[in-house]
Amino acid sequence: MGIQLFIRVVETGSFSKASRDLGLTQPTATKHVAALEARLGARLFHRSTRGATPTEVGAAYYDKCKIIARELEEADNLAALMQQRVQGSLRISTSVAFGRRVLTPLVLKFMQQHPGLHIDLSFEDRFVNLVEQGIDLAVRMGRLADSTLGARYLGRNPWVLVAAPGYLAEHGTPQSPAELAGHAALIYSSVQGDERWAFTAPDGQMLQVPVAGPLRSNNLSALLSAARQGMGLAVLPWYVAHESVRTGIVQPLLSGWTLPEQEVHAVFSSPRMVPAKVSGFVNWLQGQLGGEWWTRRV
Numbered sequence: 001m002g003i004q005l006f007i008r009v010v011e012t013g014s015f016s017k018a019s020r021d022l023g024l025t026q027p028t029a030t031k032h033v034a035a036l037e038a039r040l041g042a043r044l045f046h047r048s049t050r051g052a053t054p055t056e057v058g059a060a061y062y063d064k065c066k067i068i069a070r071e072l073e074e075a076d077n078l079a080a081l082m083q084q085r086v087q088g089s090l091r092i093s094t095s096v097a098f099g100r101r102v103l104t105p106l107v108l109k110f111m112q113q114h115p116g117l118h119i120d121l122s123f124e125d126r127f128v129n130l131v132e133q134g135i136d137l138a139v140r141m142g143r144l145a146d147s148t149l150g151a152r153y154l155g156r157n158p159w160v161l162v163a164a165p166g167y168l169a170e171h172g173t174p175q176s177p178a179e180l181a182g183h184a185a186l187i188y189s190s191v192q193g194d195e196r197w198a199f200t201a202p203d204g205q206m207l208q209v210p211v212a213g214p215l216r217s218n219n220l221s222a223l224l225s226a227a228r229q230g231m232g233l234a235v236l237p238w239y240v241a242h243e244s245v246r247t248g249i250v251q252p253l254l255s256g257w258t259l260p261e262q263e264v265h266a267v268f269s270s271p272r273m274v275p276a277k278v279s280g281f282v283n284w285l286q287g288q289l290g291g292e293w294w295t296r297r298v
Contacts, residue, residue, distance in 0.1 A: 002036045003065050005029055006044065010062045013051040090277045091120040093130070094139040097220040098157075099123040102239050103139060106288055110281060117277060125190065125218065130269045137278050139285075141262040150268045152282050155289035158238050158261040161197075162250040167230040174233075174253060177209045184232030185213035186223045197235055199257040224250075235259060239294040264289060 008018035009029070019029035037044050044058035054062055094103050100123065107121055122128075122135075130138055130149065141157055163173075167184075174180055177199045187195055195216075199207045213232045217223055220240045227234040228249050234241075244250045266282045268274060 002032050003068065005032050006036060007062065007065055007069060009033065009045065009052055010054050010058065013053065015052055088116070088275075088277055089118045089120065090281065091122070091134060091136045092138070092281075093122050093124060093128045093133075093135045095125050095141065096123040097237070097240060098139065098141065102294075106285065110284055114280075130267065136268060136275070137281065138267045140265050140267055143263060144265055144267065150270055150272075150274060152266045152286065154264040154266055154282075154286055155291075155293055156261050157264050158294075159235055159259040160238050160241050160245075161233060161235050161253045161259065162227055162241050162245065163233045163253060164228055164230040164250050165248070167227075167232065168251070170230075177207050177254065177257060180209050180211055180233065183211075183213075185211035186226050186232045186234040187211065187213060187216040188218070188220060188223055188235060189216050190218045198260055199254070200259075202256050237262075237294070242294050 005018060005022060005024070008021055009015055012018050012021070015029050015033070016026050019026045022029070024032075033044065040057075040061070042057045042061075043055050044061060045052040045054060092103070092107065099121065104121065107119055111117055111119060128135060128138060130136075139154070144151055171183060174183060177197070180197065185195070185197075195212060196208050196210055199209065201207060211233075215223065215226050215231065220236060223234045224236060224240055224244065226232065227236070228244055233253065234250075241250065241252075245252055266285060268278050268282070
């Protein structure tokens with residue numbers, strides 16, 4: 001404010017006009033300039049009843065201040081422009097399976113539309129602190145804990161129970177969750193862990209079923225591979241199972257019952273002043289993950 005006010009006083013030749021232009025009272029403007037003179041240890045103005053004219057020091061200081069003011073204006077314009085454009089570096093974090101199967105092709109498609117954008121895409125199944133690790137955006141599954149982070153709902157992530165036709169031919173097709181006790185379960189330890197699968201009946205009744213089987217893993221691709229080879233039943237996200245269901249390598253079971261589904265959110269470091277590179281990608285991602293997105297091929 002001090003430099004800006006000083007420039008206006010020089011250009012208008014008046015403390016009252018300069019203060020009015022900047023929305024200040026004249027006493028406040030006088031105090032600002034006096035503080036500036038005290039800091040510099042020099043008089044900047046000759047004051048008279050007819051106005052204010054710069055001293056020799058003031059005139060030289062004005063020339064330098066004008067250069068600084070122009071550079072600050074250019075910096076402000078550059079920052080505003082970068083905030084409005086989808087460009088620069090964008091660091092994205094997500095889980096391994098979702099990142100590999102879903103987000104990677106979407107990111108590549110978005111980059112083709114925005115050639116000025118450089119993306120750093122990392123896959124982590126553990127919790128990632130966005131602020132500490134300098135992540136611009138994370139795509140996360142499940143309910144979000146209360147936090148100071150910004151977040152946007154992207155869509156839903158439903159799950160499905162599947163098995164290979166060969167396994168069902170040998171062991172029978174379960175008609176209700178209660179029959180799962182007699183089947184080999186392929187257990188995803190990260191979400192469906194503790195060897196219990198939860199179902200909701202058509203009438204809304206909740207049911208938890210204990211299961212056991214030959215394989216327990218925190219990797220969805222490993223469980224899908226085991227299910228495709230007829231080693232047992234697996235509860236998988238639809239985006240993991242869909243292609244194998246479409247080609248008939250596995251088939252969905254207990255279609256009248258539903259498994260818990262997760263919410264998919266974009267999470268970013270602050271809900272305020274979100275850069276265009278973040279908001280642009282999130283807005284586009286909402287369109288890609290709406291409806292039954294897991295049935296669409298990217």
